Amino acid sequence: MRIAIVTQDEPFYLPAFLERIAQARGKDVVAMIILKPFNEKLLDTVRRAYNLYGPWEFLIYGFRFVWLKAMNVVSRFLPLGGPWSAADVARRHGIPVYRPENINVPAFLAVLSQEIQPDIIVSVAASQIFKKDILALPRYGCINVHTAPLPRYRGMLPTFWVLLNGEKETAVTVHYMTERLDDGDIIRQEPVPILADDTLDSLIRRTKRFGAEALLQALEDIEQGKVVCKPNDASQATYFSFPTRKDAQRFRALGRRFR
Numbered sequence: 100m101r102i103a104i105v106t107q108d109e110p111f112y113l114p115a116f117l118e119r120i121a122q123a124r125g126k127d128v129v130a131m132i133i134l135k136p137f138n139e140k141l142l143d144t145v146r147r148a149y150n151l152y153g154p155w156e157f158l159i160y161g162f163r164f165v166w167l168k169a170m171n172v173v174s175r176f177l178p179l180g181g182p183w184s185a186a187d188v189a190r191r192h193g194i195p196v197y198r199p200e201n202i203n204v205p206a207f208l209a210v211l212s213q214e215i216q217p218d219i220i221v222s223v224a225a226s227q228i229f230k231k232d233i234l235a236l237p238r239y240g241c242i243n244v245h246t247a248p249l250p251r252y253r254g255m256l257p258t259f260w261v262l263l264n265g266e267k268e269t270a271v272t273v274h275y276m277t278e279r280l281d282d283g284d285i286i287r288q289e290p291v292p293i294l295a296d297d298t299l300d301s302l303i304r305r306t307k308r309f310g311a312e313a314l315l316q317a318l319e320d321i322e323q324g325k326v327v328c329k330p331n332d333a334s335q336a337t338y339f340s341f342p343t344r345k346d347a348q349r350f351r352a353l354g355r356r357f358r
Contacts, residue, residue, distance in 0.1 A: 102124060102218070102220075103128075103220045104279065107226045108133055109185075109224060110306060112307050113224060114184055117131075117182070118191075119308075123213055124315065131194045133196060134225055134226045135226060136180070152357060162344075167184075171183035186292060187350050198329075201227065201310060202225075208232055220240075221242055222276060228278065230278060231278060243276050244272075244274075244310045244313070246258060249283075252339060253338045253339070255339065256341060259342050259346075261293065261302075262299060263353050268290050268293055269290075271310040272285055273286045273314055280338070281336075283331055284328035284331055286320065286321070287316060287317045289313045299350075
């Protein structure tokens with residue numbers, strides 16, 4: 100199976116997820132397609148993060164971000180620990196890297212169909228909606244890994260929202276993709292426990308670990324023709340956008356922490 104992964108340059112959580120996939124299926128991964136985070140200007144992304152974390156946490160995450168980016172540069176010449184980025188995972192496993200501005204433009208569709216030729220496309224925190232031409236391209240379709248139960252908790256940063264809403268358990272969901280966000284039949288959904296002392300950071304890390312294993316099992320099921328889909332009923336869906344400053348204040352008022 101020729102697997103193309105579509106992801107983004109997020110250094111905190113995605114490298115470990117992608118490394119697990121590459122360790123297990125690296126010989127099958129024929130492309131690492133890296134999109135810009137949030138598909139927006141850097142200043143807008145910084146503003147989002149500042150409103151979420153507040154000045155002190157933003158400063159801490161900012162230092163972490165700079166350090167991770169620096170280690171990613173160093174790793175090109177002297178691999179130390181890591182991996183540090185999606186591109187670093189690709190380098191270590193000999194996976195070609197592509198960085199299109201827009202994954203849906205005809206020029207990149209030609210690259211996908213003629214050069215990459217994927218049997219399946221896997222979205223892992225991809226920051227752009229796939230249009231119908233991409234969705235129809237691979238013979239096994241396009242699938243997405245969402246770190247929350249669907250059809251509930253569609254949208255952005257679902258780990259924040261399950262903590263804010265006092266859930267005792269969340270989930271990871273692997274599903275087929277449509278042109279609508281977090282839509283499409285469910286291939287696998289695995290429960291993920293929420294612990295009393297979980298922070299946003301710890302829960303994201305746990306859902307990424309569970310998500311990697313769910314994805315690997317989903318790929319195996321698809322290959323072997325064992326998938327029994329469950330409906331991702333849009334009428335039961337709830338959608339959450341990126342948290343605002345007021346949402347972050349409510350989060351802290353409940354005694355929840357970001358790290």
